Amino acid sequence: MHIELNDLSKRFDHTDALDQVNLNVPPSSIIAVLGENGAGKSTLLSLLGGVLAPDRGLIRFDGQVFSRERLELRKRLLFTPDVPVMFMDRSVAANIATFAALYGTRVEDREAELTHQLEETGMAALLNRSAMTLSRGQLWKAFMACAAAVEPELWLVDEPFASGMDVIGMGVFRRLARRLADEGSTIVYTTQMVDLAADFSDHVCVLRQGRIVLWETSAKVKEMIRATPEGQENVLRGLR
Template structure:
């Protein structure tokens, strides 16, 4: 169980996240939806301790993140929104680095690593550097690394970007299997079809404020005869050419 209580993050005068309250259960896939700048990545970066909140708290299995940071980090694996990291390493060296960081033995991860390498068609590329990879191959490398410790909480920020259709399908299946083991999967996405396929619950953010938290089915039930796309745009607003979000006339979800 992850409990986010009154979480806020400011960058100077900019309020990136405002008084967010959420409970994310073990064994579920939880999705964050929102336009660019809505607060999705800010929330995720707080969860994985990349940034510090301005106020509020995060608890994982009852432990406060600020007080038990290292213990909680060992429960979490993270796929960032860009895979352009450790580019000087080969794929194998990157996986070895994560194996060491999580204090795992090679024997502990050998079978899992080989299964994932085979699944993502990376067998011929393990000794090549990440710098030589396409965006999609780097993404696959990071995903494999994140699953080596079989984390209690798997957090992915826009994970489908750059993946080919087969790899995207395989990733979705892995997310479902991970949650089915009683573990937690948290991800952000712009893709409404992906959210509808995967999410047990979702949170929709707008300008750093939570405007919906619940299941996709409940959202559809509350808005008869409208598609998820129509409902989302009505709630989140229309993004104009300046990257800002304008309210749609008749919006009643503020």
């Protein structure tokens, strides 16, 4: 999916959460959205996911104007907030089947991969557990199985590295996101960890006070980090 943002703006009370954001996101890539607290990262993801509507500006998916009412476009994306939204009264297995049904995919076509992922994360033994009984980290691991069942063209993930998952879960997330991108999907995730973003992304987008102050390849951001002792702080400030 090719994503274009044109003068995208969102205001809450007297605060510009996003202010005239313009961005051209290449398909088949992993994008890390960095920023200080209150920079507008979660707002950007919520707009891309149709959770919020912009006050001004346009979002285009493959040249088509996106809005919350365009269900055919919304079915091409999967939005994961910092605490995944699942059917809490249903089992892990039922959630996987439900997400696949909602997105029109077949669990049977991905059975081998899903089984391997669930075994890797330790969730295979918890398939019959209700989602409401899971810890936050387990909930994330369960939702990753839902994402693998859906294989969205656009996966929006808010703060996956602050999810409470253990290192095994984090490794599975990296491998899943990388595989999806290699197969044509676009992954956009938010974080405050500069070195992590540079290590796990194709491009880095830095927001500051609702505006984009830096858009670079991950290789360039690594150079910026190494350039001075304040390299990571300079990246967050958009200073080259």
